[in-house]
Amino acid sequence: MGAIGGNESVQWDKVAGADAVNGGGTSVGRMDRIQVLVRLRPLSEKEVARGEPAEWECINDTTVMFRSTFPDRPTAPTAYTFDRVFHSDCSTKEVYEEGVREVALSVVSGINSSVFAYGQTSSGKTYTMNGVTEYTVADIYDYINKHEERAFVLKFSAIEIYNEAVRDLLSAENTPLRLWDDAEKGTYVENLTEVVLRDWNHLKGLISVCEAQRRTGETFLNEKSSRSHQILRLTIESSAREFLGKDKSTTLVASANFVDLAGSERASQALSAGTRLKEGCHINRSLLALGTVIRKLSMGSNAHIPYRDSKLTRILQPSLGGNARTAIICTLSPATSHIEHSRNTLLFGSCAKEVVTNAQVNVVMSDKALVKHLQKEVARLESELRQPASNSSLEALVKEKDNQIRKMEKEIKELKSQRDLAQSRLQNLLETVGDQVKHSGSGKRSARSPPSIGISPGISRDDSSQISHDDSDLFKDVRCIGTS
Numbered sequence: 001m002g003a004i005g006g007n008e009s010v011q012w013d014k015v016a017g018a019d020a021v022n023g024g025g026t027s028v029g030r031m032d033r034i035q036v037l038v039r040l041r042p043l044s045e046k047e048v049a050r051g052e053p054a055e056w057e058c059i060n061d062t063t064v065m066f067r068s069t070f071p072d073r074p075t076a077p078t079a080y081t082f083d084r085v086f087h088s089d090c091s092t093k094e095v096y097e098e099g100v101r102e103v104a105l106s107v108v109s110g111i112n113s114s115v116f117a118y119g120q121t122s123s124g125k126t127y128t129m130n131g132v133t134e135y136t137v138a139d140i141y142d143y144i145n146k147h148e149e150r151a152f153v154l155k156f157s158a159i160e161i162y163n164e165a166v167r168d169l170l171s172a173e174n175t176p177l178r179l180w181d182d183a184e185k186g187t188y189v190e191n192l193t194e195v196v197l198r199d200w201n202h203l204k205g206l207i208s209v210c211e212a213q214r215r216t217g218e219t220f221l222n223e224k225s226s227r228s229h230q231i232l233r234l235t236i237e238s239s240a241r242e243f244l245g246k247d248k249s250t251t252l253v254a255s256a257n258f259v260d261l262a263g264s265e266r267a268s269q270a271l272s273a274g275t276r277l278k279e280g281c282h283i284n285r286s287l288l289a290l291g292t293v294i295r296k297l298s299m300g301s302n303a304h305i306p307y308r309d310s311k312l313t314r315i316l317q318p319s320l321g322g323n324a325r326t327a328i329i330c331t332l333s334p335a336t337s338h339i340e341h342s343r344n345t346l347l348f349g350s351c352a353k354e355v356v357t358n359a360q361v362n363v364v365m366s367d368k369a370l371v372k373h374l375q376k377e378v379a380r381l382e383s384e385l386r387q388p389a390s391n392s393s394l395e396a397l398v399k400e401k402d403n404q405i406r407k408m409e410k411e412i413k414e415l416k417s418q419r420d421l422a423q424s425r426l427q428n429l430l431e432t433v434g435d436q437v438k439h440s441g442s443g444k445r446s447a448r449s450p451p452s453i454g455i456s457p458g459i460s461r462d463d464s465s466q467i468s469h470d471d472s473d474l475f476k477d478v479r480c481i482g483t484s
Contacts, residue, residue: 030111030360035083035327036353037099038064038346040334041124042088047335054334056342058087064332064346066339080346082353088334092131095329103327104136107236108143110252110361114259114319118348119331120341121263121270122222128329129260133207133232136256140236141200149242154197155235158210159189161311162228163282168193169210169230179314187314194235207232217279220271225263227279229286229312232258237364251364257319261287261312264341286310291348297321298354325359328352 043054059065064085066078084099096104106113115132117125144152158169165176170193178190197203215227235255243249262283265272272280289310296305297320307317319326330349332342365373 030325030358032325032357032359034352034355034357035099035103035325036330036349037084037086037095037327038080038082038330038332038349039086039090039095039124039128040064040088040332043335044122044333047333047337050337052335052337054088055336055339056332056334058085061085066343080350082330082349092128093135095128096132096135100132100136100327100329101139103325104132104256105139105143106325106359107234107254107256108140108238110238110254110363111359112254112256112318112324112362114257114316114324114326116259116261116319116326116328117331118261118328119263119345120333120338121219121225121265123263123331123333123338123341123345125263125329125331126226126260128331129258132329133258136258137200137203137234140234140256149240150238151241153237154203155194155237156197156203156206156233157192157194157235158206158230158232159192159315160214160228160230161286161315162215163279164286164311166311166315167228169213170195170206179311186318189315203234215279217276219265219276221265221269222263225270226260227262227276227283229262229283230260231315234258249365253362253364257316257324259316259319261290264344266341269337286312289313290316291351293320294348294351294355297356298351300354300356319357321355321357323360323362324357326355326357 038058040056040058043052055067056064057067059079062083062085063079063081065080068078086095086099100115103113104115115129115136117129117132119125140154156170159177160167160169166179166189167174168177168189168191177192179187180190181187195206197206210230210232214230216224217227219225233255235253237251237253239249239251264284264287265280267273267277267280270276270280289306290313292309293305293307293313296303305321307313307320313320318324328349330345332345334342
């Protein structure tokens with residue numbers, strides 16, 4: 001298959017379910033903010049045994065509040081508002097249906113989607129993401145069964161990032177995989193296994209394999225703590241059955257990412273040492289890079305975004321500020337011992353909800369349709385090279401030049417007329433002066449005084465004054481003409 005990128009890809013503004021699959025929409029990408037949800041888990045058995053109270057509570061569907069003030073930051077905000085907040089009694093299905101479903105199911109409309117779980121260790125991220133993934137895939141297969149007019153192909157891949165090394169969760173080999181950048185595909189993982197799914201049960205089996213392969217370990221805070229970031233990717237290709245195999249066939253291609261991030265932790269709290277300490281350092285470093293990227297994206301400036309500071313942000317770059325719809329579930333522990341971690345999680349969510357993405361429908365042309373499209377484009381460019389400008393443009397240019405020439409010829413003609421008039425008036429004036437000199441030649445003149453010009457008979461003194469002024473003007477005109 002060949003993909004058309006740039007301005008040639010078909011984009012739509014708003015897509016809703018089957019409308020997009022049937023070809024609805026406009027030609028502009030959908031500008032959308034990252035949707036941020038908060039899920040507050042109940043107190044654990046250990047926290048209850050220690051007598052820790054619940055310091056955080058949901059006062060309504062969008063606001064979570066700290067009951068007292070931060071001991072070391074008395075001026076820090078105590079209430080935080082998000083797109084949706086879920087208290088400890090809410091089920092994972094409620095979280096999915098009321099907060100994630102719309103974003104996650106964009107994938108069936110050809111729009112990339114991503115769902116994150118972010119929070120401290122032992123806050124319920126993996127539990128939440130397992131449920132969200134299961135409900136999303138169930139809805140996707142339900143959608144496929146209801147739209148028999150389209151042919152669907154589903155592909156599945158899975159990776160984990162452990163100590164900044166990328167590993168294929170569908171492969172028995174433990175060899176780290178390399179990341180590559182491609183102009184069309186973006187950042188991709190080399191030699192990553194991608195399985196074509198047969199049905200829902202096949203996918204369930206693969207997800208179970210990923211759970212078994214993922215690195216986990218016991219810490220003081222969690223008996224089964226995730227020690228790596230996990231990314232499950234479900235790619236959906238769909239085409240109208242009536243156009244399959246024909247020259248005009250096109251395919252919608254989109255991916256849904258389910259990202260279960262490892263939790264941030266303090267070594268003093270988790271009592272980490274040796275391998276666990278090393279794992280915690282890598283986890284915190286990659287989460288710090290993620291927080292830096294989110295913070296800079298939320299500022300909306302054109303500053304450099306350090307996606308390449310970690311493999312996590314490099315792989316998830318399209319989901320963070322590119323061509324995807326994204327939802328982040330911030331999981332929270334209400335216990336007193338996790339106040340600072342919970343506050344940092346809420347600050348991360350506050351920045352994330354300001355990040356804008358540009359989700360668009362991804363359309364791939366068949367090879368035949370792509371070749372025809374490129375042939376037409378080549379023919380158009382060759383035509384432009386042979387005819388740099390159209391006939392109408394050339395005619396307008398010639399007409400403009402003709403008008404300029406006529407205007408210049410008219411100005412030259414007027415200047416010549418003015419020159420001839422000035423020369424004629426000068427000649428008459430010289431003849432008049434010569435006659436006057438002849439008539440007054442017999443008179444007596446002083447040797448020191450210059451000869452005066454007399455007034456000819458029949459000309460009054462006023463008339464002579466007027467003539468002298470006109471003569472002065474004429475001499476000026478003559479000088480000007482001579483100079484030019």
